[in-house]
Amino acid sequence: MSANIRPSGVFDTAYAQDISINRTRFDKFLANGLFVLLLIVPLLTIEGPLAANILPQSWIGVLNRIAIFVIAVQGLNILTGYTGQISLGHAAFMAVGAYTGAVLARELGMTFWIALPIAALVTGVTGLIFGLPSLRVKGFYLAMATLAAQFIIPWLLRYPLEGLTGGSRPLSVPEPTLFGLSFAHENAMYYIIIPMSIFLSLAARNIVRTRVGRAFISVRDNDLAAELLGINVFSYKLQAFFLSALYAGVAGCLLAFESNSLSLDKFLLDRSIEMLAMLVIGGAGFPLGPLFGVAFVNLLTQNIIPSVIPTLKQVLPGFLPFINPINIDAALGPTLFGLALMFFLIIAPRGLAHRWEILKIAWKIRPYSH
Amino acid sequence: MTALLRDNRRLVTILLYLVGLLVIVALFAPVIAAQRPARLVQSGITGLLVGGVYALIALGIVIINKASGVFNFAHGWMMLLGGFLFYSFFSVVQISPVATLALALLTVLMALTMIGWGRLRDARVLGAGALAAIVITMLMLVEIPLLRGIVGAVCGSVLIGLAAERFAIRPLIGQPLFAMVLMTLALSEVLHGIEQMIWGSVEIPLSLFAGIKDLGLPAPIRFEMFDSNVIVRTELLIAFALSLLAFVAFVAFFQFTSVGLAMRATAENQKLAQSVGLRVRVILGVAWAIAALLATVAGVLQGGATSLSLNMPLLALRAFPAVLLGGLESVPGALIGGLIIGLVQEYANLLFPGTQAGTELAPYLVLMVVLVIRPDGLFGQKRIERI
Structure with missing residues (x-):
């Protein structure tokens, strides 16, 4: 696990350091910064207290x-x-x-x-x-x-x-x-x-x-x-x-x-x-798995699938004449979701969080490969 | 006292079961006594008849579980797909020859390449495959609707079974269990989408048993009992008889053919089967194809008895309690479990009208009780676990 690999020169000198979730100063900075950023988001929307139209309201x-x-x-x-x-x-x-x-x-x-x-x-x-x-x-x-x-x-x-x-x-x-x-x-x-x-x-x-x-x-x-x-x-x-x-x-x-x-x-x-x-x-058995999974599935069902449906709606009835064009809108959702799920189960059965761990390790031990 | 309890564990368990049974009887006796006897007979008969289809669905699930250790949550959608395919070939007059040929070719291709793509290099195999595809296509285009429907549905369900095993289940061998559970669930989403795309979400009546009036059978059958009429829908009765026939036919196939023997051997011990020269991969494919076939038979019969709609897969979910009640490895258990669940469903509907208690609650309550009291089911094997 990547938690065990730290930049060289970072040592634990106290037990509290050893058991803390964010082990390096950079991690702490990143985590707190992200939290503050998240808290700022509603202030930058049009319906927020400042009425600043910087971020779209739908984000909230x-x-x-x-x-x-x-x-x-x-x-x-x-x-x-x-x-x-x-x-x-x-x-x-x-x-x-x-x-x-x-x-x-x-x-x-x-x-x-x-x-x-x-x-x-x-x-x-x-x-x-x-x-x-x-x-x-x-x-x-x-x-x-x-x-x-x-x-x-x-x-x-x-x-x-x-x-x-x-x-x-x-x-x-x-x-x-x-x-x-x-x-x-x-x-x-x-x-x-x-x-x-x-x-x-x-x-x-x-x-x-x-x-x-x-x-x-x-x-x-x-x-x-x-x-x-x-x-x-x-x-x-x-x-x-x-x-x-x-x-x-x-x-x-x-x-x-x-x-x-x-x-x-x-x-x-x-x-x-x-x-x-x-x-x-997202990755079962990883702390970050739920976040990755929810975000990805949300992206998939709310953004990716609706964006490919119009194209498929144009193309599919030409290829497969027996498809009923009336139902294609409602039917493509579950089909594409199921296919995406199958694809993920076969390609990455351990989830995105596992990929993320691999990536993190690769980044930390660069330029060596292992 | 504790020693007494410990020494007579069996007796104590039986006594506890008896007490539970008495409580249930005491709770339900007044409700049942308040009903007219004719209604009770009516529900009993309907329940048994409905249970026939449950038994058929349960058998399909048991076969896949025995062969590959997977609990197939997509069985309901396979069932509906078979029903829809049968409907298309049976009722639709104009069927596209190109689509038919494509279906036949795909099925033959999947069957030929079950072991590997290398088989296709053999010219004789290719020729035989092409011939088979053409013959199947001809059969699917003849003017006899029943033959057309049967060939089309069989062809489609074999294709779906083989494809599901090959592209969804096989890549996941060795992965954790919930990956497999999720895979069959993903499969059911995909099948759901495909079915909705092609046949729509409107209820489609399948006029399979429209000819029974011409045969001189009364529809529905009525007879007098306890001074009132008991009505048996002839379509349900025929569907039940055909389900039982199909059940017996498939069980006979497992008992008396060499393929059936090979499948039973594989179910018993995969490694041992492999070491005596059985091709386990082929057998897994065949098991899935047969289960898809069973699903299709159930779908067609159920569609003929009622109608085809996107609600049908919920029916297959109610067959899961039947599977567990009978025992996950047991073929006779599937039959008994299916009949019991059918009875439970109809009686619950009778006793608690207007709440969907029979279709939405009772089978799952039975499931919970079975899992707590006797998780191996009535006829299932006791599982011994080793570390």
Whole structure:
């Protein structure tokens, strides 16, 4: 790993230095600088307080979405990337967080700041329940159990809890406020979402470096050997499920308050698949994997695919006369996404973050090749 | 006390199961008793008939899992693709000869190059392949819709099966499990897009069983029971009979042919099979082709019984509980599991009307219970793990 390769002359002289995440001064400067840059972004848009039309307003929405999904995929990374348990029900856990937060705010008049942790905890407990089958099964079987969660949870939200959640109809969510300040605007939500996302990403990074995190990794690498070493495999699997669902709950709750309206269509199976795709494209088991994956998949589905669709729409019916031109718009999205995913799985099965590590090492040891 | 519990673990487990069963019965007995008996019989019959298709889908999933250890999430989309292909060749009058020839050529090419491109250097193989492609094309253009449909759907599904194994699954051998899971999910996205692109998202009725009235069969079949009518849809009944027939045919293929024997051997132990001279790569391809064929049969029968639409893959998702209930490696388990899931679905729909409980909840609840209580399923092998 590149973390072990440092520029020559950089030594650890204290334990605090050894365990810090940013080990060199340059790293620290880069990280803090990036954070400040991120915080400045809303000020430079037209709807910001300065009304400076330097950056397009659409960036804020995109960055918000990316940050929210980074939180969700960080959770998935803890479960799938580090602990090795496949989850096909992550979107359903997000739905639990989103609806808990929204219902608490609507029915009990709770503020966002209390609703968010409660929603996260409720989601975590839901995750524990659906993690119970991991006591006896793993691999494909566990994927099946989480698939069951992906169907059972939306059903529960849609029919028995219809009085609270509004069933299939969209549900409006009150805006978060703090000391009289309203966070209704996306520029304001930005200042909740981005720090939260960074904080939770760092927390995930640190959880993996603790005793618990090392136990997760040993469960992933060989669960039987881990058990022989005295690791309580079931307990750690449940902890991973809890943490993962907690992250999903936070992400879901943020999503609900960010868009101010909520509907179950956002949390279906294809969303779970998309999040798993984000994780694998980004790199499962790498701290930076979720960021790369979410950013790339967002770029792919929002920018790259829509930009090639008009060309393909012109070209394809000429080549393949049996294609129905009416449906081509709706159909090209999943086709291209699936093909891109296949391509990535074959070319880079370990993800972009792995490539990034290789690149970093190559840069650090230049001009030598190894 | 603990010693007593430990010494009689089996008994305690059985007792616990019994208690659970009693609780379930006590919970459901009033609801069931409130229903009219005729409705119960009606749901039972419909459930069994629906279960036939589930069994067929489950068999396809079990075959792929046995052969290559992959759980195929794209089975539902393969099923719909087969149904759509059958529809195109069966119902559409004008079919483009060029597209037909292309389909036949691609299928023959995929089948010939299963081992490697080197086979194509042999002139005799090339000639035989070209001849086969032309014969298939002729068959797909004859004026008998049923024959046309069958040849077209078989050809297309074999092509899809072989292509999926070759371009999606084979490159991932040795990669982590979730890469494989994601690959079949990506495959289902691609198939979804292709199907929507060609056939659209409108529901298409497949008039496969339109001729039953001419045969003199009543449609639907009605009979008197408990002073009210029980209605059995003839299309469902025929689809069920044909599913069972297909199920038996495929099982017989595995039991009594040499290819089936080779496939069973490969499923048992890949390295051993390879060392006695079986071509494992070919067998994996054949397994995928057969599973795609099974999916197509299920898709066509289901499409004939109801209609073809983009909702059909959800049906295949409900077959997953059937697979796990029967046991992931078990062929008879697929049949029993499919029938049970069909029954559970129909009864849940009957008892909790208006909530989609049967189609959206009950099968997955069964799945959770199976995974917690008996993860190997009813007939699955107990897995012994070594480090």
